[in-house]
Amino acid sequence: MRRPGHEIGIGKCSPWGIVTHRSTILSFGGGSVAYVPDSVYEQFQQAGLEHWSVRTATGSTWMHEREWRLPRPRGTAGIASVQAVLVGDINWRPSLVEARWVDRTTGDPVTGEEASPYAELVHELPRLWRESWIWVWDPQHETVVKHPPGTLC
Structure with missing residues (x-):
C-alpha cells in the first residue's frame, strides 16, 4: 500500500481525494x-x-x-461513509456550492426567489468539506496532518 499523499507528492493528481474504508466501498457495490x-x-x-x-x-x-x-447516483454513499478528505495544500478549498435561500434584509430562510423580493442565494463550502475530517499532506515531513470537521472552513 502506498503512503497517503503519494500521488499528491508526485504532482500527478488533483489536489484532493476521499478517504474511506475498502469495506464501505464494497458494501455500496463499488470496487477497484x-x-x-x-x-x-x-x-x-x-x-x-x-x-x-x-x-x-x-x-x-x-x-x-x-x-x-461507486456505480451509484451522486450522493448515495453518504457523508457518514467518508473517513476524511485528503488534500495536498492547506490553502486549497473546494468550489462553493448553492446552499440555501435567505431574505437578505432579515437573514431568515426562504424557499426561493419567488418567496421574497429580497431573496438571495447563499453559497458555501460543500457539506462534505464542512462535516468531514480534513487530512492535509505535509510534503516536508511526508505525513498527513489531521484537522477536525469545520476547522478549515
Whole structure:
C-alpha cells in the first residue's frame, strides 16, 4: 500500500481525494478499477463497462492511480461513509456550492426567489468539506496532518 499523499507528492493528481474504508466501498457495490491492456480494455468497452477499467498500454497517463469507484447516483454513499478528505495544500478549498435561500434584509430562510423580493442565494463550502475530517499532506515531513470537521472552513 502506498503512503497517503503519494500521488499528491508526485504532482500527478488533483489536489484532493476521499478517504474511506475498502469495506464501505464494497458494501455500496463499488470496487477497484481494473488496469488492463488495450485488448482487454476493448472487451470492457464492448460490454459497456469501460468506466471500470483503465488502459495500461504504453503512454497511459493513469498508471500511477489505484482508484475505486461507486456505480451509484451522486450522493448515495453518504457523508457518514467518508473517513476524511485528503488534500495536498492547506490553502486549497473546494468550489462553493448553492446552499440555501435567505431574505437578505432579515437573514431568515426562504424557499426561493419567488418567496421574497429580497431573496438571495447563499453559497458555501460543500457539506462534505464542512462535516468531514480534513487530512492535509505535509510534503516536508511526508505525513498527513489531521484537522477536525469545520476547522478549515
